[in-house]
Amino acid sequence: MPTDAFDYKQIEDALQQVATNAVIDMLTFLPNNLPDVPKAFPGDRKLRLEGGGHLFAASVAGGVSRHLQQSCGFWIKPKSGGCLGAEDDPFERPATPNIASGSDMYRQLEERVFSDPKIEGIALRFGVCFVGVPDGI
16 A cells, blocks of 8 residues: 655555554665665665654554664674674664764664664674675665
C-alpha cells in the first residue's frame, strides 16, 4: 500500500491495517545510477531520519514487537585497526563530508532503533552494495 513516510498519520493507519508484529525499515532515496549517489545524500538522509522516525514511532505506538532498521557496516571504524569491524565499533569520524554525514546518520538510526524498551530493535548492517565508489564520496 503506497504510504508517504513523511506523513505520520498515514504510517500509523497503514500499520494498524496490516496488524503486523514486525516492521523492516528499508527506506532509501538513493538512485540506481551510481554517479548520482552523492547528489542524493541530503534527500536520503531526510527520508531515513524523518520518515524513518515516523515509521519507528508508529511501530512503537501500534504495539509492534520488533523493528528492523537498515544500517551500514562499511562505515564502521574498527578499534583493532584492522579492516573488519565489530558490533561495538563506532562509525567513522572524521572523514570526508559525505562519509561523516552518512556515519552520523547511521549512528542516529541505530540509536533510535535501540531507544525504546517496548520494542525489540535490530540493526541490519549491510556491506557495500555498489561496485566502485563514485566521485564525491
